[in-house]
Amino acid sequence: MYIEMRNIEKSYGDFKASKEVNFGLEKGTLAALLGPSGSGKTTILRMIAGFETPDTGDIIIDEKRVNDLPAADRGIGFVFQNYALFRYMTVYENIAFGLEVKKIHKKLIKERVMELLSLTGLEGLDKRYPNQLSGGQRQRVAFARALAPSPGLLLLDEPFAAIDAKVRQELRSWLKEMIHKVGITSIFVTHDQDEAVEVADEIIVTNQGRIEQIANPFEIYKNPATPFVAEFIGQSARMEGYHKLKGFEKGDFTGAIIRPEFVEAFKSDNLKFQDVMRCSEEGIIEDISFRGNYLEVRLNVNGISLTTRRSLERRPVSVGEKMHVIVYRIYAYDDKKAYLLENSLLNGANIVTF
Amino acid sequence: MKIKSKWILIGISGVFLFFMLVLPLISVITNSLKEGIGFYFQSLATPTVKSAFGVTVLAAVIAVAVNTIFGIAAAWLITRFSFKGKQILSAVIDIPFSISPVIAGLAFLMTFGRMGWAGGLLARLNEALGTNIQIVFAVPGVALATVFVTFPFVSREIIPVLLSVGKEEEEAAALMGADGFTIFRKITFPHIRWALLYGVILCTARALGEFGAVHALSKTRGETFTLPLEIDALYLSNSSESITSAFAVSSILVLMAVAVLIIRNIAEHQAKKNEENH
Numbered sequence: 001m002y003i004e005m006r007n008i009e010k011s012y013g014d015f016k017a018s019k020e021v022n023f024g025l026e027k028g029t030l031a032a033l034l035g036p037s038g039s040g041k042t043t044i045l046r047m048i049a050g051f052e053t054p055d056t057g058d059i060i061i062d063e064k065r066v067n068d069l070p071a072a073d074r075g076i077g078f079v080f081q082n083y084a085l086f087r088y089m090t091v092y093e094n095i096a097f098g099l100e101v102k103k104i105h106k107k108l109i110k111e112r113v114m115e116l117l118s119l120t121g122l123e124g125l126d127k128r129y130p131n132q133l134s135g136g137q138r139q140r141v142a143f144a145r146a147l148a149p150s151p152g153l154l155l156l157d158e159p160f161a162a163i164d165a166k167v168r169q170e171l172r173s174w175l176k177e178m179i180h181k182v183g184i185t186s187i188f189v190t191h192d193q194d195e196a197v198e199v200a201d202e203i204i205v206t207n208q209g210r211i212e213q214i215a216n217p218f219e220i221y222k223n224p225a226t227p228f229v230a231e232f233i234g235q236s237a238r239m240e241g242y243h244k245l246k247g248f249e250k251g252d253f254t255g256a257i258i259r260p261e262f263v264e265a266f267k268s269d270n271l272k273f274q275d276v277m278r279c280s281e282e283g284i285i286e287d288i289s290f291r292g293n294y295l296e297v298r299l300n301v302n303g304i305s306l307t308t309r310r311s312l313e314r315r316p317v318s319v320g321e322k323m324h325v326i327v328y329r330i331y332a333y334d335d336k337k338a339y340l341l342e343n344s345l346l347n348g349a350n351i352v353t354f
Numbered sequence: 355m356k357i358k359s360k361w362i363l364i365g366i367s368g369v370f371l372f373f374m375l376v377l378p379l380i381s382v383i384t385n386s387l388k389e390g391i392g393f394y395f396q397s398l399a400t401p402t403v404k405s406a407f408g409v410t411v412l413a414a415v416i417a418v419a420v421n422t423i424f425g426i427a428a429a430w431l432i433t434r435f436s437f438k439g440k441q442i443l444s445a446v447i448d449i450p451f452s453i454s455p456v457i458a459g460l461a462f463l464m465t466f467g468r469m470g471w472a473g474g475l476l477a478r479l480n481e482a483l484g485t486n487i488q489i490v491f492a493v494p495g496v497a498l499a500t501v502f503v504t505f506p507f508v509s510r511e512i513i514p515v516l517l518s519v520g521k522e523e524e525e526a527a528a529l530m531g532a533d534g535f536t537i538f539r540k541i542t543f544p545h546i547r548w549a550l551l552y553g554v555i556l557c558t559a560r561a562l563g564e565f566g567a568v569h570a571l572s573k574t575r576g577e578t579f580t581l582p583l584e585i586d587a588l589y590l591s592n593s594s595e596s597i598t599s600a601f602a603v604s605s606i607l608v609l610m611a612v613a614v615l616i617i618r619n620i621a622e623h624q625a626k627k628n629e630e631n632h
Contacts, residue, residue: 049529050529051525071528071529072528072529072530072531073531076529078526078529080522080525080526082522084522084523084525084526085523086523086526086527086540086541087523087544087545088541088544088545089540097527097530097532097540098530098531101527101530101531101532101536102531149530
């Protein structure tokens with residue numbers, strides 16, 4: 001493990017910002033701290049950086065306990081939420097600052113800055129001031145500045161928050177590619193699950209100061225460990241009376257969660273679904289809303305409200321129409337854990353929808 | 355309608371400013387030259403005026419130096435740290451804005467005078483060191499009074515700038531291992547330099563013109579009098595010649611004020627330009 005948090009607790013007055021925080025990341029991992037606002041993700045980042053001190057527990061970077069080490073001595077690069085570029089310094093001076101503070105020889109500084117400028121595609125912009133740059137370019141400067149002193153760990157606080165939605169997409173892949181190219185262990189904070197899923201190798205889901213789950217994006221999506229993760233990730237909705245659906249039986253659970261992609265709705269004359277027709281039940285369309293590249297269709301099945309997505313390439317449907325509905329799977333949960341329940345009737349059946 | 359009211363407002367402001375400000379200042383200049391240019395320079399060259407000029411400049415320089423250091427420190431403290439009593443400190447700094455300068459002068463008189471608690475302390479100190487440092491009715495008292503009335507100017511100019519800039523850049527620099535002085539010099543100072551200059555100019559203007567507080571602590575013409583006190587003394591001596599001299603000395607202050615005004619506008623313009631560029 002390159003970085004480890006062991007039994008971290010942190011309170012601000014009566015507010016517990018971190019409770020029993022335990023996790024570790026291997027060298028070279030790009031991890032996302034994902035959670036709603038107030039869930040304690042930023043507190044964790046700030047404690048690793050050394051801006052905050054945990055009440056109890058150990059922070060270990062590269063096998064050294066760093067709790068009592070000041071921020072500047074931890075070998076950390078930090079990208080601030082609004083980048084905090086030095087407004088009165090040029091791009092060159094911004095990137096060089098961390099090296100000048102370390103009293104490194106001017107010639108070596110120049111080499112390193114030039115190397116970073118070319119790595120981040122900022123050649124020729126070295127004499128500009130931050131206000132003469134676009135949002136994306138500023139992020140690149142912040143990234144280069146954080147990397148300049150060759151830190152072992154890179155921390156990024158909401159790195160895409162200050163960027164227009166359109167450019168954001170492009171920058172996500174850029175940042176991911178760049179971090180993997182440099183090979184630096186990195187942690188970024190985000191409240192946007194798409195961002196976490198797209199960029200991170202590992203996602204650390206936080207909620208009310210606790211770590212809910214640490215896993216790769218696929219696992220987080222497919223096997224949420226706790227009720228919170230099941231509900232937080234994807235377009236999840238709580239549902240009542242799941243056991244009334246065909247293929248599911250009542251278990252010792254307190255509730256269930258379903259996502260649109262778990263629900264299939266088709267017309268009775270659809271040949272592709274003839275094999276599984278016996279597993280389906282009747283649903284009536286209550287509402288259809290246009291979502292750009294798909295339709296969101298809400299159906300009433302035995303008094304249970306289910307939502308599914310329908311491709312625009314399929315035959316049109318209308319409100320009040322009777323459809324056949326199959327639910328592939330749901331997440332059921334008790335107080336502590338979430339469980340994946342597969343439709344028992346579909347066992348072995350092969351559904352090819354397209 | 356809108357255009358009409360605009361011209362009416364311009365007219366009112368113009369007339370008001372002309373009669374209240376411009377005309378009196380012009381009359382100062384014309385009155386000062388009533389006895390001819392020779393007399394003008396002669397009345398500026400008297401020993402008491404020369405001494406008053408020296409005391410005024412000295413007090414202003416001390417006030418600016420003290421308040422610049424104090425103002426930066428206070429502004430930094432108020433904008434970068436949170437602590438109990440911050441609101442109170444902030445309010446205390448503003449006291450000189452709201453209190454009459456005469457009261458400030460009297461307060462110093464009661465503190466450092468023979469009857470004041472610090473007066474006895476000063477006497478014992480002088481005895482022990484064999485010195486004769488006086489505060490009340492001496493130049494140090496004049497400087498103290500000037501420092502008091504110009505206290506808030508520098509910090510009040512810097513605080514809003516520091517607040518709007520935020521502390522993120524400073525945090526970023528600290529994380530890279532920069533020490534406090536480097537952070538101030540390279541990160542913070544460029545943000546506040548024009549506001550600081552503006553504060554220093556306001557402080558200077560106020561220091562040059564202070565009358566009330568200094569009046570309470572200064573009693574010796576030709577030794578501890580400042581220019582405003584000297585003008586007052588000349589005017590009150592009631593001969594037509596000395597009244598013209600009073601105007602001549604006043605014209606010096608008017609010229610200084612105009613110079614300050616010009617520098618102030620340059621500083622303000624630069625500060626604005628600065629903000630737009632960064």
